[in-house]
Amino acid sequence: MSHSSKSPAGGPTRNIEDIEKLAAFEGNQCRSIRVLCCHGSGTNSEFMALLQVGMSPFRSRYEFLYVDGPLEGTPPKEAERFLSMIKQKKYYKWLEKDEKGQSYSGFQKAVDVVTDTVKKLGKIDVILGFSQGAVVASLAAQELASSPTNRIKAVICVCGVDPLREGDRFDIPSFHISGETDKLRERSLKLYSLFQGRKVIMSHSEGHKFPSFKDRKIGKALDEFLSTICAV
Numbered sequence: 089m090s091h092s093s094k095s096p097a098g099g100p101t102r103n104i105e106d107i108e109k110l111a112a113f114e115g116n117q118c119r120s121i122r123v124l125c126c127h128g129s130g131t132n133s134e135f136m137a138l139l140q141v142g143m144s145p146f147r148s149r150y151e152f153l154y155v156d157g158p159l160e161g162t163p164p165k166e167a168e169r170f171l172s173m174i175k176q177k178k179y180y181k182w183l184e185k186d187e188k189g190q191s192y193s194g195f196q197k198a199v200d201v202v203t204d205t206v207k208k209l210g211k212i213d214v215i216l217g218f219s220q221g222a223v224v225a226s227l228a229a230q231e232l233a234s235s236p237t238n239r240i241k242a243v244i245c246v247c248g249v250d251p252l253r254e255g256d257r258f259d260i261p262s263f264h265i266s267g268e269t270d271k272l273r274e275r276s277l278k279l280y281s282l283f284q285g286r287k288v289i290m291s292h293s294e295g296h297k298f299p300s301f302k303d304r305k306i307g308k309a310l311d312e313f314l315s316t317i318c319a320v
Contacts, residue, residue, distance in 0.1 A: 120151040121318050123214045123244070124206060126153070126182070126221030130161035134176040136218060139298045149311075153212070155205045157182040157221070158197050166296070181223045191252050197225065202228035205293050206238050213318045214242045219272070219296065220250025223279060233260045238284050242317045244310070258282055262316050264289040264311055270296045274319035288313055 117118050127136035129186040133154035140152065161181030163171060173178075182201075184193040202224060206212045217225030222245035229243040233265050247270055262283045266276040280289050290306050292299035 096131065120149060121213045121314055122151045122153065122209075122211055123216050124225075125152055125154045126202060126215065126225045127157065127180070128164075128219030128221050129157075129181040129183075130163045131167055131176075132156055132179050132180050134174040134219075135167065135170065135185060136180075138174060139171060139218065139305070142152060150314075152216075153209060156180045156223075159184060160203050182220050185283070192281060195251070196225075196289040197314070199228045203231055203238075206232060208281060212240065214215050214244060214314060215240055216244040216246065217248060218246045218298070221248055222246065222312070223251045226260075226262070226279070226282075227256070229253075229260050230258050241262045242314060245276070245279060245317070246298055246313075247272065248279040249275040249277055250282065256282055257284055259285040261286040261313075262286070263313050265299060265310075266291050267295045268293050270294075272296060283306045286317075296312075 116270050125252070127133060133156050136154055137152070145245065157180035159181045161179045164178050167175050182198040183194050185192055186271075202215065206215075206228070209220070211224065215221065215225040215229045226243050226245065227249070229240040232240040238280060240260065242263065243258075245262060245264045247267055248264065249272055260283075262280075262285070264276065264280045264287065265281075266273050266280075266289065270276065277289075292306060294300075
């Protein structure tokens with residue numbers, strides 16, 4: 089049986105179900121967009137948070153959470169100068185590369201780590217991945233895109249790399265950021281090409297790193313993209 093409520097001023101009545109839906113909608117509008125972040129190869133969650141310092145303008149509207157890869161890794165040379173700035177001294181990677189550097193292994197184990205973390209944390213809206221973490225983020229987001237309880241609404245790939253295998257296609261909304269001087273830029277573009285759904289790609293003028301967001305163009309576009317996607 090349907091219940092109704094009358095406004096104190098004697099205005100029109102509303103069904104209790106409608107009031108509950110409105111309250112749920114308003115609550116969803118107010119809550120932060122929750123982003124699970126996957127670091128690059130040979131680093132860790134704390135290092136990932138350090139890389140994201142340029143994203144500080146987003147801190148009021150976004151909640152960034154982190155997960156470490158399942159395999160032990162060695163920090164890349166370009167990361168060494170930053171290692172003294174973090175306390176976490178164990179480093180991880182998501183995938184194992186073959187001796188020739190032409191293929192990866194360990195996809196399912198890596199994806200399981202991310203999807204299990206999403207299920208444990210609950211209410212994750214977006215998965216963000218940097219470099220090797222971007223391809224794992226993409227695979228995990230695709231796997232959860234149709235989940236009735238843990239649906240991921242979008243993926244963010246920052247200087248992402250392609251999976252070095254055939255057959256992967258993604259139809260989840262995606263936002264891609266590449267570096268104009270990044271030595272792995274072609275692989276970022278290859279990963280972008282594997283997405284079939286709504287997607288955006290932007291570039292910053294630097295290399296294999298997060299943008300500083302000094303010109304605010306990328307930050308503004310990313311914020312608008314996620315606000316629209318996550319409102320659905």
